Amino acid sequence: MEASESTDHVNYLNNGYGVKSWLLTTDHKRIAILYLISITIFFMIGGFFALVIRLTLLSPEGTLVSADTYNKMFTMHGITMIFFFLIPSIPAVFGNFLVPMMIGARDLAFPKINLLSWYVYIVGGMFTLTAMVMGGVDTGWTFYTPFSSGYSHTNVVPTVIGVFILGFSSILTGLNFIVTIHKMRAPGLTWFRLPLFIWAHYATSVIQILGTPVxxxxxxxxxxxxxxxxGIFDPNIGGDPILFQHLFWFYSHPAVYIMVLPAMGVVSEVVTCFSRRKLFGYRQMAFASMAIAVFGFLVWGHHMFVSGQSVYAGMAFSALSFLVAIPSAVKVFNWTATLYKGTIRFQTPVLYAFGFIGLFTIGGLTGIVLATLPVDVHVHDTYFVIAHFHYIMVGGAVMGYMAALHFWWPKMTGKLYSEGWSKLAALILFVGFNLTFFPQFILGYLGMPRRYHIYPPEFQVLNVLSTAGASILGLGYIIPFFYLMWSLRKGKTAGDNPWNAKGLEWLTSSPPPTFNFEKTPIVNEEAYAYTDGVFEEDVAGG
Amino acid sequence: MNGHVVSRKVYYFIFAALMVLLILTISMAYFDLGPFNVIIALVIAIIKATLVILYFMHVRYGSRVTWVFVSAGFFWLIIMFTLTMSDFVTRFSF
Amino acid sequence: MANEHSSHYVAHQFDDLEQQKEAGTLGMWTFLATEILFFGGMFMAYFVYRFSYPDAFAAASHYMDILLGGINTGVLLVSSLTMALAVHAAQEGKRKQIILFLIITMVFGVTFLVIKGFEYHHKYVEHLVPGWNFEYKGPNAGKAEIYFILYFVMTGFHALHLIIGIGVLSVIAMMTARGNFTKEYYSPVEVSGLYWHFIDIVWIFLYPLLYLIHVHK
Known part of the structure; x- marks a missing residue:
């Protein structure tokens, strides 16, 4: 087998060992690893804040931390998870690693700018971490004025500087992807032969480029x-805090699609590979990605229905919001149609992809509920909203991230992880996630507001259930950490293409050599050219 | 974009047009035209910007992708202006 | 593939100079799209407040120096012309001309900043710097303060971009002097030119919107 030779070939990992060879690298694959380590650290920090939140909410009196501390906890949970984990998660790690490989390029168009983006991320992270160590910040991740600008006594300025700097890291990544996808595709790789992972990252980059500066x-x-x-948002001199909300949500609503579009790309790759099917409706899927990127910019006002925004604008935003449901539904239907009558092999990546499809559907449908102006007035700022966006961000984006991690881990490291443990972890994650957040839909519908550390005693049962679920969820994240680390030392050698997947990244060795391909590949077939129901190893008699 | 060489005369001509438009925009400001003052000022500014983009920045001779990218930036700007103003324009009517 | 054309100008990730050039130009346009939205956020705020407080903005704009602002507009337009001529010289491979035009462009950029500095100084003397010494005589002092905050933020970010632009051009001028560019490869000159013209375009909008609101009367 080809697996035996890949242990000692020269690849991006063993091509230089010193600290400098990592910190000054311009190899997109090494930068992806740098990002992977950094965002994992931020994920743990954000997870710690979540732990404190859930433990505080075990009792109606909120005995664990004071109200002020609780405000800081949910604020820093939001800031770390959104800006420092979710937004860079799939693009900066898997996008960085895979975009050049999937299009048959040696690197991104601007490798130095790529490295710069990581340093910018780290500098932004340092500012925000410093703010947290100095006593934290309590404005909510939304930084609403005038509280953030005039009344909060916490470290708003360093946090804001941190997020400001971080934005440029996101812009630089998006810029690199756009130019790379436009200019560096392998011969024969036309736009409609691109994997949907690439389309998803193109759409994501558009949002990063056009939203982040705002x-x-x-x-x-x-x-x-x-x-x-x-300042201009100061009501004392005639400033309008609602203008801040407009500008904030002009980016922050599309930011949700920065998180979820790449995950959708991952799911398209995984679903086709493990059902051995061509993707149902490839072109609609590509257009749907772009449509989500555009429509996503038309709907931000649905975060502001009770803010004092004009009712007429509210009605327009409510109506426009339903538009996003169309391309999202196209995607869910097409994945389902792809799976229909496919020969599905239930391996770990596809389990996470199934998790994504189901949970994203729930998150999306409850989003339609929330975008309906009169209904939102009832559930605005309740746990219903919390549950909704966690179904999208954790159930959607993080499930997609886990699917990507398990699908491409053998390619990135050259090692196989334990199939049994990883399936178990996927199951635990799914159960833990639903137990954590489903009760929050009910809590919100019953009227429990978000961002309070105390609540009426009748809500305790559901809150205890949610905290129990969070513990299971936490376990579901810890287990993969251990078996993935274990696989690095003791895992079986993966071989170039352990899943028999299509796509250029599987043509090269695992881990790939520094310039990805010995010879630029030439593409002469569509993406996902799987033969229905056939695993290549069966054909080969293996 | 790809080394399309424009005659220097074109640059001088565009520059002259820009200066004329500058003088025009200043002079128009001295007339009280009500709401049309700001409209004229913006129209002249847009014409000036378009001249710079098309000739100094060579977009007129650029590829289709360049056209799309330039348009995308302004298109998104219009989305932001239109939808935000939809709030402020309708806010005080009951 | 097209590797036979490669020379020492071609970075490892590109196949040939053509691809590298196109990538550079497209990268700059992508960045400029970002910049449009960056300034767009400030223009958005400007339009909202000008719509809400037309009288206060008209009154406050009387403190602007139309002449200095007009001269500065002309200065930037000339610098755009010389920048375009620098790129033209690069296309023809005339190294000395490139450097000459780049230096003229930078001189005009500095001139703009000096004039802008005088204007800022006037505002300081007249106690019109918000958050520092703002004392506005007349009605609608608060709303006028919003106007001056926007004035300083918008022109400030514009000036910052100009300073960066001058820095970029000086690097390009040095690279030209070192002989880094040829008739075939001058992409950095062209790309930095795009950035410079963009700065000019921002000012083309700032001047009428900030200075020429209510000149008549």
Whole structure:
């Protein structure tokens, strides 16, 4: 087998060992690993804050931490998880690793800018971490004015600077992807032969390029307002805090699609590979990704139905919000149609992909409930909203991230992880996730508001259930950490293509050599050219 | 984009047009035209910007992708302006 | 593939100069799309407040120096012309001309900043710097303060971009002097030119919107 030779070939991992060979690398694969380590650290920090939140909510009196501390906990949970984990998660790790490989390129178009983006991420992270160590910040991750600009006594300025800087890391990644996908595709790789992972990252990059600068300038204005003591969002001089919300959500709503679009790309790769089917409706899927990127910018006002925004604008935003449901539903239907009558092999990546499809559907449908103006007035700022966006961000984006991690881990490291443990972890994650967040739908519908550390005693049972679920969920994240680490030392050698998957990244060795391919591949077939129901190893008699 | 060489005369001509438009925009400001003051100012600014983009920045001779990218930036700007103003324009009517 | 054309100018990830050039230009346009939205956020705020407080903005704009602002607009337009001529010289491979035009462009950029500095100084003397010494005589002081905050933030970020632009051009001028560019490969000159023209375009909008609101009367 080809597996035996891949242990000692020169690859991106054993091509230089020193610290400098990592910190000054311009290899997109090594930068992906740097990102993987960094975002895992931030994920743990964010997870710690989540732990404190759930433990506090075990009792109606909120005995574990004071109200002020609790405010800081949910704020820092949101900031770390959204800005420092979810937004870079799939693009900066798997996008970085795979975009050049999937299109048959030696590297991204601007390797130095790629490295710069990681350093910018780290500098932004340092500012925010410093703010947390100095006593934290309590504005909510949304930094709503005038509280953030005038009244909060916490470290708003360094946090805002951190997020401002971080934004440029996201912009630089998106810029690199766009240019790379436009200019560096292998011969024969036309736009409609691209894997949907690439389409998803293209759409994501569009959002990063066009949305991120707006939140950057908005947060800069909040920072100035805090430092100067007066600013354009200050109601004392006629400023309008709702303008801040408009500018904030112009980015922050599409930011949800920065998180979930790449996960959708991952699911398309995984679903086709493990059902041995061509993707149902390839072109609709590609267009749906782009449609989500565009429609995502038309709907931000649905976060502001009770803010004092004009009712007429609210109605327009409510109606526009339903538009996003169309391309999202196209995707869910097409994955289902792809799986229909497929020969499905239930391995770990596809389990996570199934998790994504189911949980994203619940999250998306409850999103339609929330985008309905009159219904939102009832459930606005309750746990219903919390449950909804966790179904999208954790049930959707993180499940997609886990699917990607398990699908491409053998390619990235050259090692196989334990199939039994990983299936068990996927199951635990799914159960833990639903137990954590489903009760929150009920809590929210019954009227429990978000962001309070105390609640009426009749809500305790559901809150205890949710905290129990969170413990299971935590276990579900810890187990993969151990078996993946274990696989690095003791795992079986993966071989070039352990899943018999299609796609250029599987043509090269695992781990790939520094410039990815010995010879630029030439593409002469569509993406996902699987033969129905046939695993190549069966054909080969293996 | 790909080394399309424009005659220097074109640059001088565009520059002259830009200066004329600058003088025009200043002079128009001295007339009280009500709401049309700001409209004229913006229209002249848009014409000036378009001249710079098309000729100085060579977009006129650029590829289709360049056209799409330039348009995308302004298209998204229009999305932001339109939807945000939809709030402020309708806020005080009951 | 097309590797026979490769020379020492071609970075390892590209097949040939053509691809490298196109990638550079497209990268700059992508970045400029980001910049449009960056300034767009400030323009958005400007339009909202100008719509909400037309009278206060008109009154506050009387403190602007139309002449200095107009001269500065002209200065930037000239610098855009010389920048375009620098790129033109690069296309023809005339190294000395490139350097000459780049230096002229930078001189005009510095001129703009000096004039802008005088304007800022006037505002300081007249106690019109929000958050520092703002004392506005007349009605709608608060709303006028919003106007001046926007004035300083917008022109400030514009000036910052100009400073970065001057830095970029000086690097390009040095690279030209070192002989890094030829008639075949001058992509960095062209790409930095795009950035410079963009700065000019921002000012093309800032001048009428900030200075020429209410000149008549």
């Amino acid at each position: 939140i950057a300038i908005t947060l800069a204005l909040v920072g100035f307002e805090r430092i100067a003591g007066v």
